[in-house]
Amino acid sequence: MAAMKKLEQYRVKCTLTFGDIYGQIIIWLGVIFISLAAAVALMGANRPLYGFATVALILVLSLPFLLFAFVTTLLNHVEVTAVEPETSQAMATTATVSSQQSLQAS
Numbered sequence: 001m002a003a004m005k006k007l008e009q010y011r012v013k014c015t016l017t018f019g020d021i022y023g024q025i026i027i028w029l030g031v032i033f034i035s036l037a038a039a040v041a042l043m044g045a046n047r048p049l050y051g052f053a054t055v056a057l058i059l060v061l062s063l064p065f066l067l068f069a070f071v072t073t074l075l076n077h078v079e080v081t082a083v084e085p086e087t088s089q090a091m092a093t094t095a096t097v098s099s100q101q102s103l104q105a106s
Helices: 002-007 018-044 048-076 085-105
Strands: 010-014 078-082
Touching: 018 048, 048 078
Parallel strands: none
Antiparallel strands: 010 078
16 A cells, blocks of 8 residues: 555656657668568579578668667666646545546446
């Protein structure tokens, strides 16, 4: 119960928007298209196995970097702020009222 009281003193808010990761998505799509172009070029040169290997290698090497970029961007947009005791009680009352209203609406 004491741990719950400590958690009520803080508010966690995520401020991530699509615009924050838009550049990362565009760059990764560019990497994918370049790897596909290289694969098509290698397949056209009677080397289909090298073409598939090129795509697989680029995907396997780029996915961890993409995941790292997304996770660090997300963590940079998580805000933890302290809430004053009277504000946290008002928020808890508001949350209870809104949940009751949503239950009544359904």
